[in-house]
Amino acid sequence: MNKKILIISSEHTGHGHKSIAESLQEKIGENEQIKIHVVDGFALGGSALLNIGKSYGPITRYSAQLWNAIWHVSAMNTYVIDKSVENLIKGNFMSLLDKVKPNVILSIHPNFNGSVINILRKEGIQIPFGTLIADLVNIYPMWCDPRADFILSPTLEAKVKCLEYGVPNEKIHVVGFPVRERFLRNQSKPFEIKSEISFLLMSGGEGVGDMNAIAETLLNHFRCKVTIIAGRNETLKAELESSLKPRFDKRVDVLGFTKNIQDLMLAADIGIVRGSPNTMFEAVATNLPIIITGALPGQEKDNPLFAEKHHLGVYCQDNEDLKPIIDELLKNDGEKLKTIMEYQRWMINPNAAQDILDYVTSAEIDPLKSRQRRTTPLVRATRKSFKKFKRTKPFKKLIRRVG
Numbered sequence: 001m002n003k004k005i006l007i008i009s010s011e012h013t014g015h016g017h018k019s020i021a022e023s024l025q026e027k028i029g030e031n032e033q034i035k036i037h038v039v040d041g042f043a044l045g046g047s048a049l050l051n052i053g054k055s056y057g058p059i060t061r062y063s064a065q066l067w068n069a070i071w072h073v074s075a076m077n078t079y080v081i082d083k084s085v086e087n088l089i090k091g092n093f094m095s096l097l098d099k100v101k102p103n104v105i106l107s108i109h110p111n112f113n114g115s116v117i118n119i120l121r122k123e124g125i126q127i128p129f130g131t132l133i134a135d136l137v138n139i140y141p142m143w144c145d146p147r148a149d150f151i152l153s154p155t156l157e158a159k160v161k162c163l164e165y166g167v168p169n170e171k172i173h174v175v176g177f178p179v180r181e182r183f184l185r186n187q188s189k190p191f192e193i194k195s196e197i198s199f200l201l202m203s204g205g206e207g208v209g210d211m212n213a214i215a216e217t218l219l220n221h222f223r224c225k226v227t228i229i230a231g232r233n234e235t236l237k238a239e240l241e242s243s244l245k246p247r248f249d250k251r252v253d254v255l256g257f258t259k260n261i262q263d264l265m266l267a268a269d270i271g272i273v274r275g276s277p278n279t280m281f282e283a284v285a286t287n288l289p290i291i292i293t294g295a296l297p298g299q300e301k302d303n304p305l306f307a308e309k310h311h312l313g314v315y316c317q318d319n320e321d322l323k324p325i326i327d328e329l330l331k332n333d334g335e336k337l338k339t340i341m342e343y344q345r346w347m348i349n350p351n352a353a354q355d356i357l358d359y360v361t362s363a364e365i366d367p368l369k370s371r372q373r374r375t376t377p378l379v380r381a382t383r384k385s386f387k388k389f390k391r392t393k394p395f396k397k398l399i400r401r402v403g
Contacts, residue, residue: 229258
């Protein structure tokens, strides 16, 4: 049976949503019975909504506190956001449904869950709708609309938050965090302590954080080579090159946005990263011990503690603690590094993307719930007429007679 999956994602609010969509698309391969259509939800709302999506990069890059305020204020006004987004995307979304004719809709961005459900219900469209949560611990309320047919959670911690927001337990399924195939090439990475340590320093696709100070600490205190990924932040890349290259020459390599991160992770001994879910789990998939030096407020706030709780890495809250943390990791022939790598191999679900795809393609609407939710224009008109009739004298007389 052919299946068409419509995935609602985002092109501009970090790279994690795109990576998740790609991990699912990879699993289709030559299977002609499954087709995936990915759309940028922000683009459905025209230039007004698209510009909001594009503002994510500059805001998180230059003002984490502003992003923190936006995240918390919007979390308290989910109804208003759902309604606003619904009004902006409805026309294009309905046209998209006519074009794609999906059998199931999967949202991997929280901003479109409630709005899409609103549209489907008002138009009486019976297509299974589910969400795939792209965060680990601090779950945005808009991920957790209890009206969704199913919610796929990457962690138990995220499931607990869904339950707190009122999602029925039977709708939530813990599937692990999906990563792209190229990060899963080496599940038996050998452990060894080298005479020269290879550090990979990255801070998300937007290139945020004090990467210069971190690089200096590494280069001044360890026999090492440091590869830095500055992401899309070209200004940061230029600043790092002018600051570090004249002093450390070939010991440091500064890259911009790159598509071969998996090769860099596989080649590195220790990764120093921001606590974004995608980066963390790609590092776990490549069996790269990580030191987390920061996280965006809001959705990433507790990710460093999540990594420590599950022994996937360690949290460095202050750059002054970086050297002693690395010394501790290297002590006793890298005993702690070895432990981290063992826990990472246990934690990663290499089949997460396939498990998600299997679940989504089998999703159906419960017939009973479907009848209860059916709201075609005719049904809506009938309900409206009935409400008026209930206020009339003939209806009240009928109720008294029956009673």
